[in-house]
Amino acid sequence: MTTRPSSMKQERRRLRRELRLRRRALSGRQQREAARRLGHQLTRLASQSRFRHVGIYLPNDGEIDLRPFVSEARRRGIHVYLPVLHPILGNLLWFFRYEPDTRLIPNHLGIPEPRRAENQRRPAWALDAVFMPLVGFDHRGERLGMGGGFYDRTFAFKKVEPNRPPVLIGVAHDCQEMDTLPTQPWDVPLNRIVTPTRRVDPKNHRIEGPESGAITRWFGRACIPESRQGRLRLKR
Numbered sequence: 001m002t003t004r005p006s007s008m009k010q011e012r013r014r015l016r017r018e019l020r021l022r023r024r025a026l027s028g029r030q031q032r033e034a035a036r037r038l039g040h041q042l043t044r045l046a047s048q049s050r051f052r053h054v055g056i057y058l059p060n061d062g063e064i065d066l067r068p069f070v071s072e073a074r075r076r077g078i079h080v081y082l083p084v085l086h087p088i089l090g091n092l093l094w095f096f097r098y099e100p101d102t103r104l105i106p107n108h109l110g111i112p113e114p115r116r117a118e119n120q121r122r123p124a125w126a127l128d129a130v131f132m133p134l135v136g137f138d139h140r141g142e143r144l145g146m147g148g149g150f151y152d153r154t155f156a157f158k159k160v161e162p163n164r165p166p167v168l169i170g171v172a173h174d175c176q177e178m179d180t181l182p183t184q185p186w187d188v189p190l191n192r193i194v195t196p197t198r199r200v201d202p203k204n205h206r207i208e209g210p211e212s213g214a215i216t217r218w219f220g221r222a223c224i225p226e227s228r229q230g231r232l233r234l235k236r
């Protein structure tokens with residue numbers, strides 16, 4: 001049975017709401033632990049891949065926090081860039097250098113971004129990698145974002161020339177994984193997905209980390225796999 005476009009839209013909206021609730025339900029401690037573990041994974045990936053210029057984001061709405069990675073990356077001489085909403089071209093992203101003293105101001109969606117005049121801009125295609133915030137993902141590398149189409153539009157060229165930089169790396173909490181996400185023709189697939197416990201390479205069908213089953217059987221709405229329940233006290 002094929003899904004009608006209108007019900008597909010509704011289904012994606014429903015999934016987005018559910019997955020956003022899941023990540024917002026995490027405690028401060030769970031968020032810090034997730035960010036620390038993710039930081040180690042991304043630092044290793046960035047060093048092995050010799051990334052020099054990397055797009056990141058500042059956490060919003062329960063998203064996994066990249067700041068532990070950012071501190072380590074700066075120590076290693078990697079330059080990091082934040083997305084900035086394009087002032088004229090609707091729903092496109094620019095990337096501006098983010099240094100410890102960069103002044104930030106919230107955009108109209110409430111997300112802090114560097115002041116355009118003061119900072120150095122780098123074209124999207126001149127970044128080595130971009131860590132993209134996910135609302136949801138599946139093992140095929142399909143993703144669900146906040147629904148603005150910002151990343152899909154900015155990296156639409158990757159659908160035509162998939163081997164061009166940057167490497168698109170989706171990052172998320174483990175509980176943001178779905179079995180199979182409903183997809184749309186404009187969705188730009190991810191080259192990699194990294195969570196606090198797993199690394200997914202969709203093209204080569206490689207998944208490193210615990211079995212998917214252990215990860216997707218969630219304890220309540222918290223992002224903790226069943227196998228770790230005993231070791232963590234969770235608020236009910």
Ligand SMILES: Nc1nc2c(c(=O)[nH]1)N(C=O)[C@@H](CNc1ccc(C(=O)N[C@@H](CCC(=O)O)C(=O)O)cc1)CN2
Nearest residue numbers: 057058059060083108109111133145146147148150151
């Ligand atoms: N941390 C982070 N930065 C990012 C993104 C993101 O997903 N996460 N983006 C990825 O695309 C872009 C911004 N995209 C966004 C798209 C929609 C909403 C949104 O719907 N926000 C509110 C409503 C805000 C309002 O209108 O006042 C909401 O939660 O309902 C937020 C960001 C660029 N920067």
Ligand SMILES: Nc1ncnc2c1ncn2[C@@H]1O[C@H](COP(=O)(O)OP(=O)(O)OP(=O)(O)O)[C@@H](O)[C@H]1O
Nearest residue numbers: 143144145146147148149150151152153156184186
């Ligand atoms: N390359 C594109 N060109 C024109 N419109 C696009 C493109 N990509 C996405 N869109 C539009 O953006 C809207 C949101 O897309 P979608 O639901 O896939 O968002 P998303 O993937 O969750 O968001 P994001 O990419 O910001 O993380 C859709 O209505 C779609 O028509």
